Amino acid sequence: MTYSTEKSPKVSMPMQELYGETETPKVGGFKGQQGIPLLLELLSPRQRPIQVTQDLVQFWQGSYKAVQKDMKSRYPKHYWPDDPANAQPTNKTKRHLKN
Numbered sequence: 001m002t003y004s005t006e007k008s009p010k011v012s013m014p015m016q017e018l019y020g021e022t023e024t025p026k027v028g029g030f031k032g033q034q035g036i037p038l039l040l041e042l043l044s045p046r047q048r049p050i051q052v053t054q055d056l057v058q059f060w061q062g063s064y065k066a067v068q069k070d071m072k073s074r075y076p077k078h079y080w081p082d083d084p085a086n087a088q089p090t091n092k093t094k095r096h097l098k099n
């Protein structure tokens with residue numbers, strides 16, 4: 001995690017590990033207070049940046065389809081669901097998911 005005084009904390013992680021998330025993770029919220037949304041740097045299976053977002057819901061509904069198409073062609077052994085907000089998070093390839 002990277003902290004800055006001007007921006008939200010940034011977290012870099014594989015996109016597949018965020019499947020199933022229906023809202024952007026936040027930090028610092030307690031006792032009814034809103035937390036600060038994390039700036040998410042979504043990574044490919046090779047740990048390369050794919051996308052940066054602070055609105056995961058909008059990403060799943062919007063530009064994910066273009067990212068999904070690109071990732072399916074680059075990493076065909078990995079799971080790229082059509083509905084990532086309702087998919088199980090994973091760090092495995094398709095072959096290992098079946099076992």
